[in-house]
Amino acid sequence: QVQLVESGGGLVQAGGSLKLSCAASGRTFSSLSMGWFRQAPGKEREFVAATPGYNTFYADSVKGRFTISRHNAKNTLYLQMNSLKAEDTAVYYCAALQGTLNDGSYYSSSKYRYWGQGTQVTVSS
Secondary structure, eight states: OOEEEEEOOEEEETTOOEEEEEEEESSOGGGEEEEEEEEOTTSOOEEEEEEOSSOOEEOTTTTTTEEEEEEGGGTEEEEEEOSOOGGGOEEEEEEEEESOOTTOOTTOGGGOOEEOOOEEEEEEO
16 A cells, blocks of 8 residues: 655745645555646546656646656655646645556556545636
8 A cells, every 4th residue: 555645735826836745655665656636626637747767747738837756765756836827726636556657658547546635736816
């Protein structure tokens, strides 16, 4: 089992920045592929970013504004969010899967077995 706990969400003005963290426990963190997803009210959960460790992947909507990173020694995943827009408002979820995906489909939420409880990000315009 893997436990994931997100933090760092909050209220920020458009154009501002936030940094989310996800603390993981229960498995060797370096063996996990990690991702961030988000869900806005009335919308489906969508892919934001992912890192299996050797590479990073981003949704087109956040490319150039968000940066995903991981600190294996601290068992922590991060999401630095800059130039935030009102449409970035959502609950942000950290997710993990064991190992890596041969087909590279890190954008697919169904591939992730472990999920955090989410942290709210609200961007005011």
